[in-house]
Amino acid sequence: MRKINQEGFVSALAGVLLATMVGTPAYAQSSDKPLIGFTSTALTNPYTITFHELIQGYGKAHGYNVLPTVDSNSDAAKQIDDMTTMISAGVKGILLETVDGKAVKVALDRAEAAGVKVVAVDTGPDQGGGKVAITVTVSSYVLGQRSCEQLGKIMKGKGKVLEIQGRLNNQVGVDRSAGFNDCIKKNFPDIAVVSKPGEWIEDKATTAAQTVLSTDPAVNGIYLASDSAYLPGVLNVLKRLGRLSKVGEEGHVPIVGIDGSPFALEQIREGYLDATIGQPMTAYTEWGFKYLDAAMQGKTFSAGPTDHGSEIVVDKSGNLADVLPPTTITVENASDTSLWGNQGQNN
Amino acid sequence: MAGNEQAAPGRRGLRAWSGVRELVLLPVIAVIVAIGSQIHPAFLTSYNLLFNVLGASSVLMILVVAESLLIIAGKFDLSLQSTVALAPMIGVVLVVPAHAGGWGTEINQYLGLAALFGVGLIVGAFNGLLVTKLRLNAFIVTLAMLILLQGLTMGAGSGRTITKLPPAFQYIGNTMPLGIPMEVWIAAIVAIGAMLFVRFHTVGREIYAIGGNAEAARAAGVKVNRVTLGLFVLASLLASLAGLILTSRIASVSANQGADMIFTVFAASVIGGIDLNGGKGRLIGAITGVCLIAVIQNLLVLSEVPSFWVTAIYGAVIMASMMLAASAGSFRQILQAVGNARPDGSKPLS
Known part of the structure; x- marks a missing residue:
């Protein structure tokens, strides 16, 4: 059994090395618009993939300078490392789809110290999970x-x-x-x-x-x-x-x-x-960018009803959250093109 | 110590017993089945046993047989769980049209099935060559392979779940010859075939020799590298088959299917008495390991255990089963000691 334990250790190391190599995106963009990063939970299901497409598409259409999406592989530690890498790569703002609402605190503290604004989309920090400008989500x-x-x-x-x-x-x-x-x-x-x-x-x-x-x-x-x-x-x-x-x-x-x-x-x-x-994914995308833009210009937000039919509340983490209403889908509106399920590339 | 079973003359009774010792889980399974029959009236129905216990564990069964053969030969293949996803993914994306998530090649669905097994063949040969020719550590090679194949699956399907499967890929999950699900037939054929192979075929018996002491086996004329390479290929082909069954059961192929499955595969093998150091253990033991896990999982769904406690109870039952099996094991040791004492009449009980 001793032999196996040693092998296990070495292979765990090898795994970490491989994962790090795979996960580092190329930072080779330049433009006068501030650099923005998006960290996704995992690019393994239609939901997160469509979200990735919507965010990249919106960014391109509205002239934002968005780095290639970073896939966290559902690994909280990897998301922290990725965000740290983004910060050192000079991003001014991060759109964060949170893997682990508590563990993410480390990365959010680093962002705050570096003056990088973070807006959480879909899933935000949990109690004791650090500070974001705002979370755009649904309950x-x-x-x-x-x-x-x-x-x-x-x-x-x-x-x-x-x-x-x-x-x-x-x-x-x-x-x-x-x-x-x-x-x-x-x-x-x-x-x-x-x-x-x-x-x-x-x-x-x-x-x-x-x-x-x-x-x-x-x-x-x-x-x-x-x-x-x-x-x-x-x-x-x-x-x-x-x-x-x-x-x-x-x-x-x-x-x-x-x-x-x-x-x-x-x-x-x-x-x-x-x-x-x-989930109202189109609204996540739109408001994610709008809030991030405002935050990067130094604006702050406050609790209360919004102009787009939702309400900003203080969530469990002590952060502000814009809680958007979900969409009930039946045979009447199942073909609506504004639904995320009708927006992916292969639908 | 592969020689355990070559009993000395005068230990006939023990030899008969040694055939049974891999079956220490049987009394444990019997106890759990007895408890199960009290928990839910539907538990002991043939439908539940065939469809919900055996049907649901067919994928695990095939993977455990594949992994056990490798472990007995002193090797590992962690990447089997990734092959479970990659093989059907490649098979499906080659067949389905682009609007359903395919590559647009739209090849014949039977060629798609061939591609599925082709993936297993290539992956297994690659693993096997790295381990035998380059003499790399199986653990590290297959761990790297696990990550690589997972990534290839994601890339091949662009991370999507594909739900418009060609009919050939749905066939197994919807066919029931003689009222028994197709996947149960397949798992049974694989399990029985593998048992006969290791018991009666020369190469099958050589696997134990390789796992016990590869150098000694080589000296005795066993083609160690060739057999090992063959085992890696066989294991990956079986994983491709398991992937096909899984895909037809869940009526879709997703980038993360099979994830974390390798832990359960190793658990079932080891619970069933396959020695992680190689050279020891019987397939029948590993198969009872699968049955034990399958019965427990079925009962946890049937019972009214609150969802938050299911995992804890699952762990506790597995541990209790191990303790029961171990106490049956120590009973065996006592018998062995008595047997040892018998021939010369002088050995004390120890």
């Missing part, structure tokens, strides 16, 4: 709540829901579940909820859906904490069990999700998914 709790309102209405307040949760050591996962369950308890007391963790992993969610749906015939509704990760597998399970039918057809199992992925929008149009609650 995960409200996303869960909206899903409950949709699903409860479709199920006419009766029955049993299979809830496939997100990762539960992650605030987004916890809040999407809490928002859904609190609302069910309050508004639909005759609906029971069976909750299974899916950890944002396709395979885990598919197995949970397969197991619960095949052993509990009482389940007549499904809530997915992420339609982008879970929906393809869950629809396949229903097909396998002979229970896949369209909205309005006999035996249809209503499904409501969160995210509004390209696949989810397509399934809404085809009639297999009832509804999903989407």
Whole structure:
């Protein structure tokens, strides 16, 4: 075993070296506009990729000087290192999609010391996670709540829901579940909820859906904490069990999700998914840039209602947050081109 | 010490027992099944066992067989989990049209399947050559490969999840010959085939010799490098097959499928008695390791354990199983001591 431990150590070192090499972008741009960096959580799913495309596209269209997007690989330590590299590369502002709301403090402290302004988009710092100019986000709790309102209405307040949760050591996962369950308890007391963790992993969610749906015939509704990760597998399970039918057809199992992925929008149009609650990604992008621009000019923001239908509040981290309203997507607006799920390159 | 099983004359009873010692997990599984039947009425139904236990663990089963063969030969392949993503990703992007996330090549879907296995072949050969010809450490080579392949998967699919799969890639997940899911058939054939191979085929038996002492095996005329290279290729091909099954189950191919799976693969192998130092352990043991994990995971979904506690309970049950198996193991040691004492009548119990 000693031999293996040594090997493990050496290979961990090798891994770190490799990861560092892979992660360093080329800083070779010059322009009179201030340099801006964008650090993404992970470029491995349609959501973050579309976000990356929107931010780069908006930056280009509005004459910003944006560095190539940096992929954190869902690794909090890597995000900190990447932000440090950006700061030493001379950026004046950073758009931050946070991997770990607490760990990011190190990087935010460095940015503050260097006079670099940071605006968090989609996910911001947590309690004790350092200072940002503002976070542009949506409430995960409200996303869960909206899903409950949709699903409860479709199920006419009766029955049993299979809830496939997100990762539960992650605030987004916890809040999407809490928002859904609190609302069910309050508004639909005759609906029971069976909750299974899916950890944002396709395979885990598919197995949970397969197991619960095949052993509990009482389940007549499904809530997915992420339609982008879970929906393809869950629809396949229903097909396998002979229970896949369209909205309005006999035996249809209503499904409501969160995210509004390209696949989810397509399934809404085809009639297999009832509804999903989407993040307002276009507004994230627009307001992310506008706030960052203002912050770089030395402006500050204050709590209260905004001119674009949202409200700036002080969030748990003590930072300001512009909490935008999510979009409820049903068959009526599933083709709307302003939805992020309809905007990616390959849709 | 690969020679454990060559029992001395007069230890017949022990030899029979030594065939069973890899099965120490069976009583543990029996206990868990008994508890499970009390937890949920649907647990012991054939549907649940076939679809939710065996079906759900078929990918793990194939990966564990592949990894166990390598571990027995004294090697590792960490990159198997990345092949699970890369092989189907390459297969799919070559087939589906550009608007569905493909490369626009739109080749025939059966050629896509061939490409899927081609990826396994190339990755396995590359790993194997680096380890045998360049004599690099398998751990480091395959760790680098794990990262490289993960990156290639992301690049190949531009990080997207592809959901419009060609029919050939969905076939396994939607086919049930004789009412048994296709993936269960495939996993069973792979497991039984591998067991027969190591037991009855000369090359299969040479794997143990290589893992026990490569130099001695080479001196005895075993083509160590060729067998090792073959094992790396076989393992990667099996990982490609596992990737195909996973893709057909989740009806999509995503850049991060298979992530973190290698930990469970090693856990199942080691729980089942495969020795990480090589040369020891039986495949049947590793297979019972997979069954144990599959049954526990199924019960955790069926039971009413609150979500926040599922992982803790999973860890606790695995640990308790290990303790049960270990106590069965010490029972075996006592028997062995008694057996040792028997031939000359003088050895004390120790």
